[in-house]
Amino acid sequence: MNYEAVIGLEVHVQVKTASKVFTRVAAGYGHEPNTLTDPVVLGLPGALPVMNKAALDAIIKAGLLLGCQIAPVCKWDRKNYFYPDSPKNYQISQYDQPMCLGGAVEIELPGAARNLMGGHQLIPLTRIHLEEDVGKLNHGASDSLVDYNRAGTPLMEIVSDPAMHSAEEAYAYLTSLRATMICGGISDCDMEKGQLRCDANISIRPVGQTTLGTKVELKNLNSISFVRDGIAHEIKRQLGVLERGGTIVQETRDYDGMEGTSQSLRTKEDAHDYRYFPDPDLMPVVVDAAWKARLQAECPELPFEKQRRFIAQYQLPYTLTSVLVWDRALADYFEETAKLAGPGRAQAVGNWIVNDLLRELGHAKLALAGAKVRPAQLAALVQLVDAGTVLANAAKEVFSEMFATGDQPDAIAERRGLKAAPTDSNELEQWCRDSIGANAKAVAEFKSGKESAINGLKGPVMKAAKGKANPKLVDETLRRLLAGA
Numbered sequence: 179m180n181y182e183a184v185i186g187l188e189v190h191v192q193v194k195t196a197s198k199v200f201t202r203v204a205a206g207y208g209h210e211p212n213t214l215t216d217p218v219v220l221g222l223p224g225a226l227p228v229m230n231k232a233a234l235d236a237i238i239k240a241g242l243l244l245g246c247q248i249a250p251v252c253k254w255d256r257k258n259y260f261y262p263d264s265p266k267n268y269q270i271s272q273y274d275q276p277m278c279l280g281g282a283v284e285i286e287l288p289g290a291a292r293n294l295m296g297g298h299q300l301i302p303l304t305r306i307h308l309e310e311d312v313g314k315l316n317h318g319a320s321d322s323l324v325d326y327n328r329a330g331t332p333l334m335e336i337v338s339d340p341a342m343h344s345a346e347e348a349y350a351y352l353t354s355l356r357a358t359m360i361c362g363g364i365s366d367c368d369m370e371k372g373q374l375r376c377d378a379n380i381s382i383r384p385v386g387q388t389t390l391g392t393k394v395e396l397k398n399l400n401s402i403s404f405v406r407d408g409i410a411h412e413i414k415r416q417l418g419v420l421e422r423g424g425t426i427v428q429e430t431r432d433y434d435g436m437e438g439t440s441q442s443l444r445t446k447e448d449a450h451d452y453r454y455f456p457d458p459d460l461m462p463v464v465v466d467a468a469w470k471a472r473l474q475a476e477c478p479e480l481p482f483e484k485q486r487r488f489i490a491q492y493q494l495p496y497t498l499t500s501v502l503v504w505d506r507a508l509a510d511y512f513e514e515t516a517k518l519a520g521p522g523r524a525q526a527v528g529n530w531i532v533n534d535l536l537r538e539l540g541h542a543k544l545a546l547a548g549a550k551v552r553p554a555q556l557a558a559l560v561q562l563v564d565a566g567t568v569l570a571n572a573a574k575e576v577f578s579e580m581f582a583t584g585d586q587p588d589a590i591a592e593r594r595g596l597k598a599a600p601t602d603s604n605e606l607e608q609w610c611r612d613s614i615g616a617n618a619k620a621v622a623e624f625k626s627g628k629e630s631a632i633n634g635l636k637g638p639v640m641k642a643a644k645g646k647a648n649p650k651l652v653d654e655t656l657r658r659l660l661a662g663a
Contacts, residue, residue: 180385181420183413185348185378186304186340187405189355190333191365192311192373193236199310199332200227200270200460207371211316211325219330221266226459233332234463236364237277237308239473240334243362243480246281246306251464254457263313263324271335273454276307277463283338283358284482285350298482301351302339309333314372328372334364340379340390345413349406352376356402357481361506369401376405380412382420391416392426396433397443404435411438484509492516492524501532507546508536511553518557526560530577538581550584551577559587566648572596598646606639606647610655613638624660632656 198205201218217225241248255273282300313329315322336355342348356367356374367374376399381391396412399405411433416426429445479487481503488499488509502512512531516524535556539549559576562568568576568591579590591597613635614621620634632653639652 181382181417182385183343183409184340184381184383184390185342185344185409187338187342187348187351188377188379189336189338189352190311190375191240191336191359191367193233193308193332193334194363194365195230195232195236195332197230197232198330199230199233199308201330202228203330205331206327207373209327211323211327214327215329219265219326221264227270227457229460229463230332233308234277235473236332237306237334238465238470239362239477240336240359240364241278241281241306242470242474242477243358244278244281244283244303244306244336246278246303248465248470249275249277249279250466251275251462252277252307253462254460255454256457257309258453258455261312262322263315263326264329265326269309269312270457270460271309271454272307275462276305277465278306279304281306283351283355284480285347285354286482287346287350299347301347302341304337304339306334306336309335340381345406345410348378348409349402352402352405354482357504361478361480363478375400376402378405378409378412380409380416381426382413382416392428394426394428395430396440397430398432399435401435404433407435407438408433408440411440415440478506492528494525494528498525498528498532501536502528505546511546515553515557515560518554519560520557523557523560523564526564527556530556530560534574534577535581538578542581549581551580552584555580555584555587562587562591564650566650567591567597569598569645569649571645572598598648606643606651607655607659609639609642609647610635610652610659612642614656614659621660632660 201216203216252275256268257271258268281303285299311328311331311333313324313326315324359365359367365373378396379393381393383391396408399408430443431440432443433440484503485499488494502509516527519527563573576587576590620631623631635656636652
């Protein structure tokens with residue numbers, strides 16, 4: 179029998195705010211244990227929660243970015259069950275009236291990447307709701323200590339439909355979702371800091387069957403790669419159980435990404451062992467049109483939208499756009515440089531950024547903000563090369579010094595004698611005539627419509643000029659002579 183996997187992801191994203199979600203105590207990471215607390219976080223008698231407007235803005239903005247329906251009214255609920263890392267023993271969350279419903283995450287799979295208009299998929303979302311994070315347990319050899327610094331941090335839970343069918347789809351989903359959250363300024367999504375955490379629900383069923391199989395939940399997936407690997411491992415495990423005549427048990431399993439193994443943590447008879455009650459201390463939230471419109475105006479262009487625009491507006495190849503659009507600062511750097519460089523030079527700008535600037539930044543272990551080469555300087559270098567003032571090979575040397583010193587490209591080329599030598603027009607024309615006369619095959623191919631054949635004529639000219647001729651002038655002269663021949 180042939181089986182298919184059905185996968186749904188529950189992704190928790192810490193919202194980037196100055197204070198926690200129901201109190202003004204600071205939110206943060208890396209502080210001494212139990213220093214970011216107050217009576218609300220510690221659940222002391224008489225302490226009352228107060229809503230954080232910035233956290234509400236963030237979840238509405240996330241919903242708008244993902245095409246969700248924003249609920250006109252949502253309420254708060256207490257999710258009750260035993261929390262060893264929460265002093266209240268309940269979590270303020272949203273149950274039957276979440277902030278966001280529906281929506282989708284656009285993903286890109288290998289093989290579909292170049293077909294940006296029709297090759298992508300939309301993974302539908304069930305809901306997004308806001309809640310408070312719990313504390314963190316630190317386990318020792320004989321005890322466990324709890325740190326409440328994380329408790330109360332605003333946390334979005336983004337729940338997908340059970341609509342994915344492979345580990346690669348889940349990997350693409352998480353990659354795209356993370357980029358959206360970062361692009362929107364909603365979260366830094368640093369998995370090492372617990373700012374993005376994911377649980378995966380996996381079941382398998384016979385191909386063609388519409389009902390879902392028995393679900394197994396994978397926990398402790400602390401990297402996007404481990405999510406992919408853990409899902410692939412679980413699909414293989416479940417198939418093995420069925421092939422041996424066994425039965426899949428509904429359970430929660432712990433996946434060890436380093437070992438590539440999993441073990442059962444607990445079994446469940448029901449999907450939820452929780453009890454929800456409306457929170458008596460928090461009023462419902464009413465989201466009007468003006469609130470949504472203000473946040474909609476702040477929503478940035480998402481990476482795939484930007485990629486489609488870069489291809490259409492700048493005629494960039496997919497290979498360049500696939501690097502540029504995933505870092506908002508890098509995409510902005512490109513657009514500023516392309517504007518300064520002028521029409522027709524966008525691809526040259528993209529090539530310099532992707533092939534040279536990123537390489538040098540990697541070697542120097544610098545972020546883009548630390549680069550001494552600013553858009554105006556790179557644009558000036560592109561213009562010098564396009565004008566033939568600095569030849570391509572020399573431009574590489576100029577760029578290296580620009581990166582190290584921050585000096586202007588024209589000054590570097592002048593100082594180091596890297597400007598192209600002016601060529602006598604009569605001499606250049608003679609070299610072109612000689613090349614045409616000596617390369618009859620290339621001439622015939624060019625005249626028959628093979629555009630690239632002209633490159634076979636340029637080589638001998640550049641050799642005669644000892645590499646100092648202006649490539650643009652060489653091209654223009656050859657075309658003029660060939661048109662008149």
